[in-house]
Amino acid sequence: MVDELLFFMEVLVGGLLAGTMYSLVALGFVLIFKASATFNFSQGAMVFFSVLAFCGFMQDFNIPFVLAFILAALLMVVVGLCTERLVLRPLMNASEDTVLMATIGLGYVLEGLAQAAWGVEVRRLDLGIGDFPVPWIADNLKLFISALDITAGLVAALMIIGLFLLFKYTKIGLGLRAVADDAGAASSIGIPLKHIMLLVWSAAGVVALVAGCMWGARAGVQFALVDLALKALPVLIIGGFSSIPGAIIGGLIIGAVEKVLEVYIGPFFGGAIEGWAPYVLAIFFLLYRPEGLFGEKIIRRV
């Protein structure tokens, strides 16, 4: 009995920590949605693009780790700048769905560019953090938890706190919230829309890079990262599109539920239900609480 409970705890904790990885990707979505009410479908492609650039800098040019990270982050700022100038500004007055489709196009462009520049083969990314159980925890609590999972959890927590403080207590954060509420009104009282957008897209780019590093260290830097990032969508639906804590809670729920289902129910169906379970869970949430756990209520006018 104790062993079963321990095993359940292990599955649950593993799932929760893996969920923080989804949360990291979802954070980037939330940032942009919060500041511009735009759904950025290319976030997954940004994850792939940024981490492949990071690997490329490190492995092809032998640039040291820290410098390569800074370079990759700068590259994401450039991507944000180009996106703002070439995609978002011309589409300022377009409908939500049009912007969404444009960001699908943007995702394709980023994926293509990344593969053209740095090749299609799977790259290994070594962060110096092993993806194996931490001996101390394994000895004392009898739980096998990977060091990488714990790091991802810590990084996610740090980022949340940082972003939360940014949104809540700085002038920039106030500007961001104002723009999200009503871009026209915000710009009429002198909030520089251009700078705000650039800032948000750059921040989302850096978040993507961090998420990419975590995923890349686990699964290798490869195209499959884009599909993994799609799982951030159910996370967002459960947590709510405009809530940073929601992204975290959503990620935890998805991570835990998919692992527990996979371990306990999966074997009856031949396994691999991880692939669709999060989406079906999202559908149930949609039917009962379309705005997500922490999202603002969606009100539409005729």
Added chain:
Amino acid sequence: MKPVFMTYTKKDLINLAVCMVLSVLVIPTFITTEYWYTSILIPWLCLALATIGQQIVMGYTGQLALGAAGFMAAGAFAMFNLILRVPDLGFVGSLIVSGLIAAAFGILFGLPSLKVRGIYLMVATLASQFFIIWMIDKFGWFKNYDSSGIITAQDIVILGKPFTTPLAMYFVCLAVTTVLTLLAMNMARGSTGRNWMAVRDMDIAAESMGVSLLRTKVQAFAISAFYCGVAGALFAFCYLKSLEPVAFDIKLSFKILFMCILGGLGTINGAFIGAAFILLFPVLLNAIGNNVFHGAIDATIISSIEQVIFGGLMIIFMIYEPLGMAKLWENLKISIKSKLSSAGTKSLKSSAQKSE
């Protein structure tokens, strides 16, 4: 314009006649290489049919859906099993029933559209994509317990006659596509289509005018999935000639989405234009790579460039012409016509002046 036959104008009938002559007489006489049939014309017709399905739900009803390939897979595997287990149905019967099976999935996964829209719905339809592929992959019955993963599709036999040559398969695809395209045009023009478009333009307003949202949306999803299912069956039996769930992955769904949007949302001819573009452009790019650069560019680079161009075009179209290539084509026709007519009036005027 005044309708001549039922609700069709003279122009429609001429268009239909020209298309039929082109596809039935001109193409089979002039194109004799098998390559054109097996790699371009047959997949073009199949994918155009799937794109019409996507158009119905996205272009006409305005519901952002991203699961066309899932429904295609449902149709393809339903077809395989029907021919295998219920041989009495015949090819056409199986095709219809497999479309209906896909439609059942469409209704099931279209239900969330009653509650949500936009990106929310997109996530819900993604569930159908992943679930259907998983289901086929994991339950051996669907694949007749074939362990190799790739099943060879049965030969097409209609009324005891085998249709196995590329030309014969082309005619099978052509016949099915023609019938379904005409049906789709009819629906789009009739009250069904009006309801779809009313829901697309403003669902709350449509509901208050007495259009049932439940009925309209579920109907659109069902019909869309029917088209995708039939297209998937044809795609597997005429083009791939094999059945494997991997062929219907999320990438194909995205491809069909691109065909639909680049071709022109809310148009039937846009589906054909978009499908032709997405299919032919890579062929052209490869030809350029092989002939101009003599293979100096790596094939992976070419496919990356292709992706960049598709994505870039998507952005450009969203900014400058959200109605896609069908609208460009329309504009081109109008400008040519106005040039011709202005040239005509000019020559009339000049001849009138001369006679004075």
